[in-house]
Amino acid sequence: MSNSCLSHLIHHQAKKYGERIALKYRDYETESWIPVTWNQFSERVWKVSEALIALGVEVQENIGIFSQNMPECLYTDFGAFACRVVTIPLYATSSESQVHYILEDASIRYLFVGEQYQYDVAFRVQNLCKTLHRIIIFDPKVKRAPNDNNSLYYTDFLKLGEEKNYKNEVESRTAASTDTDLANILYTSGTTGESKGVMLHHSCYGAAFEAHNTRLTRLGEDDVIMNFLPFTHIFERAWSYYCLYRGCQLCINLRPQDIQKTIKEVRPTAMCSVPRFWEKVYAGVQEKINATTGLKKSLMLDALRVGKEHNIDYLMNGKTPPAWLHMKYKFYEKTIYSLLKKTIGIENGNFFPTAGAAIPVAVQEFVRAVGINMIAGYGLTETTATVSCEWLDDFRIGSVGRLMPGLELKIGENNEILLRGETVTKGYYKKEALTRQVITEDGWFHTGDAGYVKDGYLYLTDRIKDLFKTSNGKYIAPQAIETKLVVDRYIDQISIIADQRKFVSALIVPEYGQVEKYAKDHHIAYTDRKDLLQKPEIIELFKMRIDTLQQEFAHYEQIKRFTLLPEPFSMEKGELTNTLKIKRSVLIKNYAAEIEKMYEE
Template sequence: MTTPYPKYHLAEYPHQFRLRYPNKPMLRYHDKVSGRWVKLSGEQVADRCLAAAKGFAWLQLQPGEKVSIYSPNTVEGIAAELGLFMMRGVSVPLYATSTPEQVQFVIEDAQVATMFVGGQFQYNNAYEVQQRSEVLRQLIIIDPEVVLAPGDTTSMYYDEFIRRGDAVAYENKANVTASQALASDLAVIIYTSGTSGRSKGVLLHHSNFIEQMYAHQLKYPFMSPRDTSMCFLPLNHILEKAWCYLCLSMGCCVAVLSDPKKILEALPEVRPTMMSNVPRFWEKVYAGVQQKIDQSPSPIRSIMRHAIRIGERYFFDYVNEGKRPPLWLTALFKLYDHTLFMKVKQAIGIQRGKFFPTAGAALSVEIYRFMRSIGVPICLGYGLSESTATVSSCPLVGFDPTSVGTIMPTLQVRIDPETSEILIKGPSVMQGYYNNEEANAEAFTEDGYFRTGDAGRLEGDVLYFTERIKDLFKTANGKYIAPQMLEGMLTLDPIVEQVAIIGDGYKFVSALIYPNWELLRREAEARGVDMTQSDEALAVDHEVHRLMTTHIEQALSTVAQYEKVKRFVLLTEPFSLERGELTNTLKIRRKVINEHFAEAIASLYAE
């Protein structure tokens, strides 16, 4: 029986680029010299992947040997990883922001001898690790502007790595090895950033990727070679990695952005039709749009509010329900869609958008409904590194915005009746963690279901996410609190940049809040607060606290009394990735925050 979509091994991708899309742009990158976006055809991308595979053949890489990529997103990084797969090697990607200590842990745990490094920051850290590690032997530097450390005689630049492999014998070796690649080969070890405990290496085989790509092709067949996707999340994040390979498998062009901080500059230039993303991006877009509306003259503000109500009614009352909207509603929506909504989308650079999968954390229903109401097709999903990304995802229409979508076609999902934990099983789920038998013993049920650590419920094939089980805590009064839910409600207010809910074992709920100081100062000045004070002084100012209390009460107006924030501390510095208070996916590490802010927390509960 033939399948509607062929199941290609990742080692076959370069050959398929050459065969199916020789002249079509498959990758784009921003050239620093010209300042322009450069396109690479399928033939050119295939050549780059083969060149990398030949370089690995020169290095005498053996099947199953592990190679790390420690770099911002680059075309060279993608080509190197696909070339590595052609040689049946194993990719061990690292966040570009990883510290030397994090790098050393991964290198020694996975026994990585060869590492690709991006720029000066990554090279300096990797070289430091190499000096004290007996494992790491070879650094290959992607950025030609990197300055080598005095005495470094072993590192080489990427161009030299490619030149060394430029021989017929190495090309034959690469092509033969690629044809021998098996679905059972290990593809990637992704080290989870984790909100607590030691980082764990998730073992993902090629079969996991093959089946996940196939499941997405079945669920989202509208993806086509006419599409362009913006790749700006880190490529070692499973969401971006799996999404990038899905796009390439369906002939979509992938625009690779090396500096994620420049995403708002890049979007209007690339104008992608698709982009995988995390909720934080859409939260900032939402806050920006709301601020623009609030600052508009009264007539414009009224028109915008009316337009959003029309969009919400049009989409959620009719289109999403599979009903035909009345002609007057359709006409009014199209008017707004081609004027006000189009201006909003053009300002961001997403006016051509047709599919924006979003996952990695909870997204508030309010933001979700707003985006769909103005015609931004974000689709929420849920997944983990351990499931090769997607477990469930929403269709473009016919979804419940309070859910995280329908289960992927190749997965089995059930809910533990005692703990409400989401349990998953299927071909995209990992076989286990690397070198961690203790974690493996805890990770699976007796009948082979993976324990996600997340609580949820299942209605038919629609999944609802509740909370990270480990994040749930109980107050001293015995009441269970879901901190993520409260944090999500609070960050809907533009005045709250970051927040950590506190209350585990305490009599009431409190919060550490890093506000939008520019907005806070503006509102405080309107209330007559002395603006000559420093942020530190304002953070303890009585009137400022009254102002913030108003915002907190409004944000949490619908929760139970025991869930409301009774006290809070205003922070003058945000939670930091460098200090370990945030994971690489920008989730807060509660244990670290509790330690770093122990004094502030104690003050909240002082009698």
């Protein structure tokens, strides 16, 4: 299969798999999953290609897809690739200013939108946009504005291709597609500054597929994949394309907040996710253990101890577990571990790629101890996702696995990770100066991440841009401290403050339910959440827990003061990116008064 395989991937698979199920999506009215066969998928992709040509979309023109995960996103993507059109995904939660910026920057004439929110934003932006010509709506339930007589529903858009015969035009474009064609421009949400459009060519995906073929050997036609992260995110996008390339079945989760329900309906064999998903599983299990007593509690604690000893102390280090340990492990596998997996909805689990942020060591140990194949990895939008990843028994706690085949890595100044290879972007869209800053003339891409390689495994230490320097001249890696503390069951979100300050402090969003339960159990009276978080007993509780967790850090790295916040960090207030990373500069502005108070003498 050529490197421009995205252009004919779905049609190629339809010839091979025909009436097998390729996709499923959830019908919220009947609460059932609707199957789509490979033949139906191919037919819809073909219709999209014809309709795009009927609209007059040119070779290598940019179109936008502003939607949460829906099958229509994939029909539109692959229909566009087949007629050499570039697709630009926008996060479903994007604000008007973000949408406006991307539409103008990429000169988008046609924007596909998902549900009511995306339509409303797009319609308001359309009046300000010089380029946007037409909005095409996926969800037929969307109510159009009374004065909107230009936008099209998706079903009407598909009919455009039937008005005359575009078959030859589609075929000739597909035949002319090459691996040097641009496939996507992915705008990174960025924790600093404005969005940058990362250009990914068909060759990037082709090289990524080849690299994954040699590593992910246990993925195949029988795998059922849950889509949970947004398709806009390179991790989910590249993974989903690859799963389709391997003939897997994709189950498309529309709303991220529904995942705990939908995962139990689908019971997938694989799902890529961010560490936050597993942190919540870990916190739930810790909570269960804390609420249990007697023999049941002893068994649960012993199961975790045995799992860690068997899978980490022995197997991870290439040693054979003793027979007694193996027998105990097998007993817990049939009882406690299997019950836990069934409760989450992953008892059919094959493996679970996890990346996008640092994975707390306690979480990684726990997941591996109970026999869940979490595949920790590292990647960037600029590298078409995976740079390195673990594989089944080939892992090290704290590492992000081995470098993918076809990539070169070297450690530069300040321990920065530099990469070179076919999966690396050719640059940022219309930003040549920035491209030259991050990609050297001989092709080395500066990741901005610091790390080191030991025994063939890559370890990340921190984000170079995120390193804080205290006013005493000491360097602090905030992510290391945050990752250590966020596993605590009383902490939901945390942001370290230290740059140009005398000492380290923290803004903490508590796990409100846990704090309220603690107050109830300890007969602490309060009027509202704000009042509760100012109670000396609650502050003392957090102080004690933070001091316990940060013992391993140097004195100057330890949190001296903290503020408990009555409201979580949110996208609405601009405090989180679309991938839920913290925008430190916004937090510093939004909580300026609280921060200053922590540094008062």
